[in-house]
Amino acid sequence: MPEPPADVAETPPLTPELVFREYAPRIYHLARRLLGNDADAEDVTQDVLLQVVRKLHTFRGESALPTWLHRVTVNAALAHREKRANRQKHENATGDDATLEGNSEPPGGVKLPRSSPAAIALQGEQRELIDRAIKRLPEPFRDIYVLADVEGLPNPDIADMLGMSVPAVKSRLHRARQRMRDALAPHFEEATP
Numbered sequence: 001m002p003e004p005p006a007d008v009a010e011t012p013p014l015t016p017e018l019v020f021r022e023y024a025p026r027i028y029h030l031a032r033r034l035l036g037n038d039a040d041a042e043d044v045t046q047d048v049l050l051q052v053v054r055k056l057h058t059f060r061g062e063s064a065l066p067t068w069l070h071r072v073t074v075n076a077a078l079a080h081r082e083k084r085a086n087r088q089k090h091e092n093a094t095g096d097d098a099t100l101e102g103n104s105e106p107p108g109g110v111k112l113p114r115s116s117p118a119a120i121a122l123q124g125e126q127r128e129l130i131d132r133a134i135k136r137l138p139e140p141f142r143d144i145y146v147l148a149d150v151e152g153l154p155n156p157d158i159a160d161m162l163g164m165s166v167p168a169v170k171s172r173l174h175r176a177r178q179r180m181r182d183a184l185a186p187h188f189e190e191a192t193p
Helices: 016-035 038-058 065-094 117-136 139-150 155-162 166-188
Strands: none
Touching: 016 038, 016 065, 016 139, 038 065, 065 139, 065 155, 117 139, 117 166, 139 155, 139 166, 155 166
C-alpha cells in the first residue's frame, strides 16, 4: 500500500479530548444564546459532550464536525427548552414556581484581545447589550437569529435543523433582524449636532 505524500499534513485523530478542548466553548455559547440561561447552557453543554463521547465512533465525516456538533447542540437545546417548559407548567400547577438562574463562567474561559481598559469595557458593554437583546427575542426568532447571524450557518442548514422551509427561515430571520435593530438602535445611534 503506497504511503501518502510527505507534504500532506496529517489531521489529528478525532478524540473526545480534542472535541472538549476545541468545541466545548462553542457548544456552550450556542446553547447559552439559544436558552438565555447559564445553568441551562451548562446542562446542555454537558449533555452534548456526553452524547459526542458516546457517538464519536459513529461520526463518518459525511458532514463537517462543527456542523454535526451544531445539529446536536441545537437539538439538545430545543429538547431542554421543551423539558423546562413542561416542568414549569407542572410546577405552576402544583404551586411551586421558584426558579434558579446561574451566573457561572463558561467552560474554557473567554480570551479577550489585548486592548486598552476603556476599549475592553466598551466591548463588554456592547456585548452585554446585544446578548440582552437576543435574550428578549421570542424563541422562534432567537433560534434563527443565533444560528444565522451569530453562528453563521446558511439558511438551508438552519431549515434542516429546525424542520422548516428555507422561505420560513428567511422570513423569521428578517423579522428577528428588524427586532434586533429596533432594540439596539437607541444604544448605537450617533448623536446629531
